[in-house]
Amino acid sequence: MEYKIPIVSFILPTKNRVGKLKNSLDSLFNTCYDKYNFEVLCGVDNDDFDTINFLSQYSTTHPNVKYYEFSEKGYENIYKIQNILATKASGNFLALYTDDAVYTSLNWDLVIKEYLNKFIVLNPMVSHMEHYVRGTYELFPGYMFCILPIVPKKLVELTGRMANNTASDTWISELVFHANIPYIQEDNIILSHFRFDETQNEDHIDDLYYEVESRKQIVKDNFYSDYQTQERIKDIEKIKQYLSSFA
Numbered sequence: 001m002e003y004k005i006p007i008v009s010f011i012l013p014t015k016n017r018v019g020k021l022k023n024s025l026d027s028l029f030n031t032c033y034d035k036y037n038f039e040v041l042c043g044v045d046n047d048d049f050d051t052i053n054f055l056s057q058y059s060t061t062h063p064n065v066k067y068y069e070f071s072e073k074g075y076e077n078i079y080k081i082q083n084i085l086a087t088k089a090s091g092n093f094l095a096l097y098t099d100d101a102v103y104t105s106l107n108w109d110l111v112i113k114e115y116l117n118k119f120i121v122l123n124p125m126v127s128h129m130e131h132y133v134r135g136t137y138e139l140f141p142g143y144m145f146c147i148l149p150i151v152p153k154k155l156v157e158l159t160g161r162m163a164n165n166t167a168s169d170t171w172i173s174e175l176v177f178h179a180n181i182p183y184i185q186e187d188n189i190i191l192s193h194f195r196f197d198e199t200q201n202e203d204h205i206d207d208l209y210y211e212v213e214s215r216k217q218i219v220k221d222n223f224y225s226d227y228q229t230q231e232r233i234k235d236i237e238k239i240k241q242y243l244s245s246f247a
Contacts, residue, residue: 006064008112008150009091010040011162013081014099018054025058025065027102027191035064037109040097041088042067043081076222079168083161086153092116095150096168098193101126105190112150112189119243120182121172122150124189146173146183148193155181158242159235165223174232179239 010028014021021042029035044051046069055067068088072080086094093112104127115122126147149172156162163171176183222228 004036006039006091007037007109007116008039008093008095009086009089009153010038010095010097011043011082011085011089012040012097012099013043013078013085014051015045015048016051017099018050021051021054021099022058024097024099024102025062027104029062031103031106032109033107034109035062037113039064039066039090041085043070043085045069045073046071076166079161079163079166079171082163082168083156086156086162089153089156092153093122093150094153094156094162096148096162096172098148101148101191101193103189103191105188108189111186115184118182119152119154120184121146121152121155121176122184122186122189124148124150124191125185125187127190127192145170146176148191149173149176150186150189154242155239158238161235164231164235165228167223170223171232175235175239178232179236179243181239181243 012024025040028038028040032038042055042065044055044067046052052067052069055065059065059067066088068085070077070081070084082096093115105125108124112122123146146169149169151162151172155175159175162168165171175181
């Protein structure tokens with residue numbers, strides 16, 4: 001079969017959750033119109049042998065699922081893995097994705113296809129997200145907050161990255177808001193995000209609570225530092241300059 005350039009590349013860091021990862025991947029194949037419209041790039045820790053073995057087998061029957069092993073570990077390094085995966089992506093769009101999310105709407109790939117060759121950010125309809133309200137950010141009324149956004153690959157080409165902080169969706173939301181990137185809340189792309197790591201594991205709820213609070217502190221310390229602020233400004237200005245060329 002002749003190689004087909006995918007419409008969208010899913011960027012998917014994963015660790016130690018093979019069952020949920022399989023559900024997440026299966027959902028893409030079960031709901032798409034054409035499995036060759038997309039690819040999935042998984043990033044996995046190089047000592048997570050269960051996940052590596054699973055992906056090695058899964059990719060033999062699903063060749064558009066690829067995986068890469070990383071020595072970078074820990075929540076604070078997720079964005080570094082996402083950035084590397086983004087440089088390897090072939091799709092016109094890049095979709096942030098997680099192993100505790102599942103796509104539920106049919107033919108979502110055809111919906112994305114409608115926006116080909118447009119510099120636009122799509123915000124899918126995400127259910128089971130009690131900690132955010134879709135389309136708004138609680139601190140800034142009217143702020144467009146993207147959950148698992150789908151972004152043009154051109155954004156990565158312009159800035160050299162998807163994000164520069166582990167809160168990747170917040171980083172992209174900042175770019176959308178401050179650079180005035182064309183943005184659509186796409187109700188025809190629907191997925192569920194269950195947040196198993198933070199809300200569904202009752203066996204270790206106390207440990208998880210402190211881990212989650214630690215993650216929040218990592219995001220806060222990094223995202224609002226002077227360095228991070230300057231990096232966001234750089235990305236915003238690059239995008240503004242690009243958009244102004246079409247004015």
